Amino acid sequence: MMKMKRSKLFWLIILAASLSALAIAFLLVKSSLAQGTPTPEPTPRPTPTPQPALVITSVYPSEGVPGTLVRVSGETYTIPTGSTITIKWDTDVITSTVTDSFGQFSAYFTVPITATFGVHTIRAEVTVGTITYFDTANFTVLAPTPTSTPTITPTPTITPTPSPTPTPPTPTPTPTFRPVTPIPWPTTPAPPRPTATPTSPPPPTPTPLPPGTTPTFTPTFTPTPFLPPGTPSPTPLPGTPTPTPTLSPFSTPSPTPTPAPASLATTGWTGLMLLSGGAMLALLVITLRWLRGRIIQG
Numbered sequence: 001m002m003k004m005k006r007s008k009l010f011w012l013i014i015l016a017a018s019l020s021a022l023a024i025a026f027l028l029v030k031s032s033l034a035q036g037t038p039t040p041e042p043t044p045r046p047t048p049t050p051q052p053a054l055v056i057t058s059v060y061p062s063e064g065v066p067g068t069l070v071r072v073s074g075e076t077y078t079i080p081t082g083s084t085i086t087i088k089w090d091t092d093v094i095t096s097t098v099t100d101s102f103g104q105f106s107a108y109f110t111v112p113i114t115a116t117f118g119v120h121t122i123r124a125e126v127t128v129g130t131i132t133y134f135d136t137a138n139f140t141v142l143a144p145t146p147t148s149t150p151t152i153t154p155t156p157t158i159t160p161t162p163s164p165t166p167t168p169p170t171p172t173p174t175p176t177f178r179p180v181t182p183i184p185w186p187t188t189p190a191p192p193r194p195t196a197t198p199t200s201p202p203p204p205t206p207t208p209l210p211p212g213t214t215p216t217f218t219p220t221f222t223p224t225p226f227l228p229p230g231t232p233s234p235t236p237l238p239g240t241p242t243p244t245p246t247l248s249p250f251s252t253p254s255p256t257p258t259p260a261p262a263s264l265a266t267t268g269w270t271g272l273m274l275l276s277g278g279a280m281l282a283l284l285v286i287t288l289r290w291l292r293g294r295i296i297q298g
Helices: 001-034 266-298
Strands: 054-060 069-076 082-091 094-097 104-110 118-129 133-139
Touching: 001 082, 001 266, 054 133, 069 118, 069 133, 082 104, 082 266, 094 104
Parallel strands: none
Antiparallel strands: 054 069, 069 104, 082 094, 082 118, 118 133
16 A cells, blocks of 8 residues: 555656646747747827818919910818919919819919019918918929021022143154174083082991990880871971970868757757657656556565
């Protein structure tokens, strides 16, 4: 009975240790993931832009010369129907109109003849109570196209061509014939040519050797390249240098890099969990074998 109580107590201790190891490994992994993944900040909501009470939707045309007819169109919001819209050219009032039942307006005006070249401001405004609402647009005044003046081309005057002056002919020289003197032929015979007599070179004189010296003979062999029959013998060109063999140094092989052993920092938390699981499994196997032996002995 005591043995069974001790075995149950041992099992409880082993189970508690295993659960503690698993809990520690889970907490380590969770803390590492919490540190590596930053908490995203909440995206601020955009501030709603208040809708304007008066907007110029189009200016047509947007550029032209002085005297051009221009149409200005727009829309109003939260403005009573029939409100008066004043149209200004820069700072001067040029025309006015009223809004319709849909809050839209349209007005026409002519670009002043005295308008200077460049960009000008068109302003549409309406006053409701004590508040004035307005919107602006740009209009570009262009320079008028200059009128081309016709250029008068003068008529070319015909210049008379002068008549050529006749040149007198050049007299041809008359050839004069002279008598030819004959060359006398030589009657004296030519002297005979000298005959060359061949002369043989003198035989080489042997050099006497000192007494007690054995004469040596060193043969010299000249390699003759093998040519197939019918191939002409190569003739060396004058001044051709004899190629000299060049010795190339052997290249030293580069050492093979040895891979560094993986450390605990590089294996990460996955390796730690595998090690913890292996240790717990080994501990469970040892415990099972010990309990089996105690039960058999009991």
